Amino acid sequence: MFKLIKYSFYFIVGLFLILFLIGLLSSPKDSGIVDLSKSGYGVSYVCSLGGEKSKIKISGNIATETTAAGIVIDYSNVNKTDKGAYTIEGSSKHGRSWFIGAQSYLLLDTQMIPYNCR
Numbered sequence: 001m002f003k004l005i006k007y008s009f010y011f012i013v014g015l016f017l018i019l020f021l022i023g024l025l026s027s028p029k030d031s032g033i034v035d036l037s038k039s040g041y042g043v044s045y046v047c048s049l050g051g052e053k054s055k056i057k058i059s060g061n062i063a064t065e066t067t068a069a070g071i072v073i074d075y076s077n078v079n080k081t082d083k084g085a086y087t088i089e090g091s092s093k094h095g096r097s098w099f100i101g102a103q104s105y106l107l108l109d110t111q112m113i114p115y116n117c118r
Contacts, residue, residue, distance in 0.1 A: 045100055047117040054106075056088070056098065056117070063088045065098075 045056045052068040063075040065088075075097075076090035085101030095109040104117040 047115040
C-alpha cells in the first residue's frame with residue numbers, strides 16, 4: 001500500500017515537472033508588436049520639419065496630434081514594435097499616418113515626408 005502511494009506521489013510530481021518544463025521551454029509566438037491597449041502607457045513626441053512642429057501624444061492604443069497650425073487630429077490605431085518604434089494610423093484626417101522610430105515619417109497618402117521626432 002505504501003509503495004502505491006509513493007509511486008502515485010512521484011507520478012504526480014513528475015507530471016507537474018514535465019508540464020512546467022514544457023511551458024518554460026516553449027516560446028510564445030511573437031509578432032514583434034507590443035499590445036498597448038491594456039496599459040496606461042503614455043508618451044509624447046515633438047516632430048519637426050524645418051520650423052514646423054507637430055506635437056503627438058500617445059496614450060494606450062490611441063494618439064492625438066496637434067499640428068503647427070493648431071489643428072487637432074485623432075488616431076485610433078497605435079502599435080509599438082518590440083524595437084520601440086511606433087506606427088500611428090486610423091487618422092480623423094483621411095490618408096494621414098505616422099511612423100516614429102530612429103527615422104520618422106509623416107505618411108500623406110502616397111508621400112513619405114521625413115520628420116525629426118524627439
